[in-house]
Amino acid sequence: MYLKSAYEIRDKYLRKDMLPTIFCPGCGIGSALQYTLRAIDDLKLNPDEIVWVSGIGCSSRVPGFVNFDGLHTTHGRALAFATGIKLANPDLKIIAFMGDGDAAAIGGNHFIHAIRRNLDVTVILINNFTYGMTGGQVAPTALKGLRGTTAPYGQFENPFDIADLAVSAGANYVARWSVFNYLQGINSIKKALQKEGFTLVEFLSPCPISFGRRNRMKTAPELLRWYQKITVPLAKAKKMPPEELEGKIVIGEFADRDRPGLVREYEAYKKRAKKMMGWEE
Amino acid sequence: MRYPFPVGRSDFIQGDEAIARAAILAGCRFYAGYPITPASEIFEAMALYMPLVDGVSIQMEDELASMAAIIGASWAGAKAMTATSGPGFSLMMENLGYAIMTETPLVLVDVQRGGPSTGQPTLAAQGDIMQAIWGTHGDHSLIVLSPSTVQEAFDFTIRAFNLAEKYRTPVVLLTDAEIAHMRERVYVPQPGEIEIIDRKLPASEEEAKFPFGDIHGDGVPPMPIFGKGYRTYVTGLTHDERGRPRTVDAEVHEKLVRRIIEKLERNGKDIISYETFELDDAEIAIISTGIVSRSAVRAVKILRERGVRAGMLKLNTIWPFDFEMIEELAERVRKIYVPEMNLGQLYHLVKEGANGKAEVELIAKIGGEVHTPMEIAERVVG
Numbered sequence A: 001m002y003l004k005s006a007y008e009i010r011d012k013y014l015r016k017d018m019l020p021t022i023f024c025p026g027c028g029i030g031s032a033l034q035y036t037l038r039a040i041d042d043l044k045l046n047p048d049e050i051v052w053v054s055g056i057g058c059s060s061r062v063p064g065f066v067n068f069d070g071l072h073t074t075h076g077r078a079l080a081f082a083t084g085i086k087l088a089n090p091d092l093k094i095i096a097f098m099g100d101g102d103a104a105a106i107g108g109n110h111f112i113h114a115i116r117r118n119l120d121v122t123v124i125l126i127n128n129f130t131y132g133m134t135g136g137q138v139a140p141t142a143l144k145g146l147r148g149t150t151a152p153y154g155q156f157e158n159p160f161d162i163a164d165l166a167v168s169a170g171a172n173y174v175a176r177w178s179v180f181n182y183l184q185g186i187n188s189i190k191k192a193l194q195k196e197g198f199t200l201v202e203f204l205s206p207c208p209i210s211f212g213r214r215n216r217m218k219t220a221p222e223l224l225r226w227y228q229k230i231t232v233p234l235a236k237a238k239k240m241p242p243e244e245l246e247g248k249i250v251i252g253e254f255a256d257r258d259r260p261g262l263v264r265e266y267e268a269y270k271k272r273a274k275k276m277m278g279w280e281e
Numbered sequence B: 001m002r003y004p005f006p007v008g009r010s011d012f013i014q015g016d017e018a019i020a021r022a023a024i025l026a027g028c029r030f031y032a033g034y035p036i037t038p039a040s041e042i043f044e045a046m047a048l049y050m051p052l053v054d055g056v057s058i059q060m061e062d063e064l065a066s067m068a069a070i071i072g073a074s075w076a077g078a079k080a081m082t083a084t085s086g087p088g089f090s091l092m093m094e095n096l097g098y099a100i101m102t103e104t105p106l107v108l109v110d111v112q113r114g115g116p117s118t119g120q121p122t123l124a125a126q127g128d129i130m131q132a133i134w135g136t137h138g139d140h141s142l143i144v145l146s147p148s149t150v151q152e153a154f155d156f157t158i159r160a161f162n163l164a165e166k167y168r169t170p171v172v173l174l175t176d177a178e179i180a181h182m183r184e185r186v187y188v189p190q191p192g193e194i195e196i197i198d199r200k201l202p203a204s205e206e207e208a209k210f211p212f213g214d215i216h217g218d219g220v221p222p223m224p225i226f227g228k229g230y231r232t233y234v235t236g237l238t239h240d241e242r243g244r245p246r247t248v249d250a251e252v253h254e255k256l257v258r259r260i261i262e263k264l265e266r267n268g269k270d271i272i273s274y275e276t277f278e279l280d281d282a283e284i285a286i287i288s289t290g291i292v293s294r295s296a297v298r299a300v301k302i303l304r305e306r307g308v309r310a311g312m313l314k315l316n317t318i319w320p321f322d323f324e325m326i327e328e329l330a331e332r333v334r335k336i337y338v339p340e341m342n343l344g345q346l347y348h349l350v351k352e353g354a355n356g357k358a359e360v361e362l363i364a365k366i367g368g369e370v371h372t373p374m375e376i377a378e379r380v381v382g
């Protein structure tokens, strides 16, 4: 793949009057955003036909910075808003940018139901194990023992594996990478954007300010080294005994299938309705 | 266009059914909901009709999602509606606030039942008046309509869509279990017989740059819907005229919130609707809304027969509230009675309006039954 310069991507897709972004130095959200824009650029998608949606959180600020139609909604509910947009105008392609707290805590119910319906949307999920915007409380993804302002002695609850959850709920495409895996990341987003139904690309993303600082990793490089240590590629994980996988996070592509998306299902439903009522043959 | 129900003639239908049919005639093509008594029949009728008119009807995972979905649909260009009852209405408050802040046209039907909490699922009440007006947080305004018959449920639904589109605002249609389940004769017009208002769209690229400004001087900015190439950013955060978040600027916040409130306030004449009965020479006024108005009319007749100069005022619009009109009325009458199916919600508004010019007395009734005309009349004669 030919990589355009980041400046070129920035100038082409960002809203200049909104810069600089609110993101802290070392934050991984910008990388995930760049990968998404590169994927759009590579696929030559028409920006006029794309709507970005988001909930609330640092990650959810992304739609404000990109020059597309965008809906920055309430905390956790982006996918419910997206359901309305997509069904009201199926010609629009929807990208949902969300945080782990946004998607898996307050938005958990919307998340699993959007997947169950196979809503046609590409979710870019920023997993930084924390609530960045509100200053570092624990997120439902936080591994046991990780610290947050609301678990100062280390998380005592079990974490959600978001990718796992998405696979079980029925997503058409699910991949997880750290922002360190940029080529895999871009390729996954490209795949996700081309598929119908629910597609998810999760990124382990450094949040040095709210999260790293409280977990003895004050800088992005420290967090990236930690991701390298705790992530295990899927192929390798398959051969490892469960004890060894304790506290590790598997990365890779977890689902790639072609179940019909919600839009197609509803179109068929409308046809069925008209037939059942004798309106159409 | 073919309709899945007869048009241009009367039909004997329930209030909930009337709302569904009216919505479709008003141009609603997106419905999202979550089942709840006594509003479910609206959803069931929409589920039956929507696919036939190429609209969408979808059962969401809860009321938060239903509200979210109709806001999304509205920004994608559709006229959209949801319906619920008290407990669900409470859940919708979060995104109702979002709809107000983002000036999203939509219709939210609240079929009132006894509360608080899950209360009396099958019985009528008027306990959501304050929630409808003030339920969501922050300074805000919206439109609340209140029908008292099945025909009005039909007519006000069409009006609700028109007002939502005209003023780019959410409109709450506040009905109750009694109207929802009662069957009455309703005239369902031909599409050509009704006035349909559509939202103002930007006339140019330039106009589209100010989706939250006041480019026409009427307080209602044109709405650049998604997918037209305008690249609009919509946020529930305090935003400037272009839609850019400006969360710590007092001036921007003040300008935005005041415009949202004032666009309805200054169009009060167009939005506020009421009816009077025997009020001209009255010295006793009964002010009511919704289902209770039907008993109130009867009560006035009983009172007149007994020589009491009573009259009544039926409020079709509950918000914006015409405080001045109530004050003028209070100057003319000796006493105002407010019968309502709660322990005093409309009463507070009326009392504020009366401004001490007349005594205001609440005739409260809760538990699920509508006041009988006699109950109201007897309170008046003491």
Ligand SMILES: Cc1ncc(C[n+]2csc(CCOP(=O)(O)OP(=O)(O)O)c2C)c(N)n1
Pocket (backbone or CB within 6 Å): A056, A057, A058, A059, A060, A075, A098, A099, A100, A101, A102, A103, A126, A128, A130, A131, A132, A133, A134, A139
């Ligand atoms: C209903 C509601 N509850 C709480 C909040 C406060 N809040 C803002 S952002 C946030 C969490 C964000 O965390 P996450 O989704 O993980 O995103 P990040 O900031 O880490 O990118 C919370 C709890 C809110 N805005 N709305």
Ligand code: SF4
Pocket (backbone or CB within 6 Å): A022, A023, A024, A026, A027, A028, A029, A058, A059, A128, A132, A133, A206, A207, A208, A209, A210, A211
């Ligand atoms: S708080 Fe964390 S997630 Fe938010 S911008 Fe800063 S580094 Fe990024």
